[in-house]
Amino acid sequence: MSEANIIDGKAIAEKFRNKIADDVRQLKNIHNLTPGLAVVLVGSDPASEVYVNNKQKMTTAAGMKSFEHKLPGDTTQKELLTLIDGLNTDPNIHGILVQLPLPEQINANIILAEVDAKKDVDGFHVLNVGKLFVGAPSLVPCTPLGCLTLIKTELGNNLSGKKAVILGRSNIVGKPMAALLLEENCTVTIVHSKTSNMQDECRQADILVVAVGKPNFVKKNWVKEGAVVIDVGINRTNDKTEGKGKLVGDVDYEGVKSVAASITPVPGGVGPMTIACLLQNTVTAACLQNDIELPIQQ
Numbered sequence: 001m002s003e004a005n006i007i008d009g010k011a012i013a014e015k016f017r018n019k020i021a022d023d024v025r026q027l028k029n030i031h032n033l034t035p036g037l038a039v040v041l042v043g044s045d046p047a048s049e050v051y052v053n054n055k056q057k058m059t060t061a062a063g064m065k066s067f068e069h070k071l072p073g074d075t076t077q078k079e080l081l082t083l084i085d086g087l088n089t090d091p092n093i094h095g096i097l098v099q100l101p102l103p104e105q106i107n108a109n110i111i112l113a114e115v116d117a118k119k120d121v122d123g124f125h126v127l128n129v130g131k132l133f134v135g136a137p138s139l140v141p142c143t144p145l146g147c148l149t150l151i152k153t154e155l156g157n158n159l160s161g162k163k164a165v166i167l168g169r170s171n172i173v174g175k176p177m178a179a180l181l182l183e184e185n186c187t188v189t190i191v192h193s194k195t196s197n198m199q200d201e202c203r204q205a206d207i208l209v210v211a212v213g214k215p216n217f218v219k220k221n222w223v224k225e226g227a228v229v230i231d232v233g234i235n236r237t238n239d240k241t242e243g244k245g246k247l248v249g250d251v252d253y254e255g256v257k258s259v260a261a262s263i264t265p266v267p268g269g270v271g272p273m274t275i276a277c278l279l280q281n282t283v284t285a286a287c288l289q290n291d292i293e294l295p296i297q298q
């Protein structure tokens with residue numbers, strides 16, 4: 001069998017961002033509205049700082065306003081709640097993202113519940129999670145939304161009857177990914193650390209989404225010939241030959257690409273799509289708050 005098609009998330013995300021920038025121009029011209037995104041970072045986790053800086057750059061590049069709140073690592077829960085209350089009532093801010101993980105003195109569930117559900121561009125508020133699970137999605141978590149877009153570029157819009165296996169059951173990726181694929185009429189299995197026959201389950205998959213945070217975890221013999229493999233992992237190895245250590249996914253890319261029909265690379269696969277979906281959610285949130293219907297029409 002020939003080698004897998006490499007899914008170019010970077011190029012797909014760039015196209016998507018250009019379309020979003022068009023929508024932002026339309027919103028300005030027709031409705032005199034510029035979407036604004038507030039990003040809140042507590043502490044100085046280096047990986048989180050890189051993500052937050054990227055989000056900010058891309059927000060501005062798409063023509064939206066970016067508001068950054070970098071708080072010290074010893075910020076109290078009460079202080080963070082007060083900041084969020086202020087962002088909730090600020091009319092210039094349409095989207096609020098609180099970067100996770102938060103320091104241990106702060107209960108993330110309490111913080112996420114405080115964000116106005118209409119400004120919840122992460123889709124983590126229980127109201128938005130509930131809407132997704134009852135088949136009435138509003139603001140949907142960015143990483144699974146980006147994964148679904150990539151899957152559809154490979155398989156088309158009709159995923160009905162496909163067997164989808166998701167490795168990982170996090171609130172950020174695994175669970176919302178399952179809800180989205182179920183909504184597409186896939187047969188969905190979530191595999192996790194307590195699953196007894198993990199490899200057998202994975203081998204059944206037409207669509208395999210991997211989000212476990214373990215470098216090169218999924219091997220070639222776990223993957224069915226012709227599967228679409230989406231690798232959400234971003235892990236830094238100890239191999240310092242390239243300076244900081246190489247970035248690798250959760251999938252053994254070199255091995256798996258000889259059996260899969262298509263596969264996302266790391267970096268340049270899912271990562272850029274997550275940010276593009278965040279921008280899309282910010283536009284959606286701005287429209288929701290201003291009773292503007294999507295798609296925006298002249």
Ligand code: GUN
Nearest residue numbers: 097098099100101122172
């Ligand atoms: N940390 C890792 N992924 C995410 C994400 O998608 N959103 C937020 N807020 N924090 C994260």
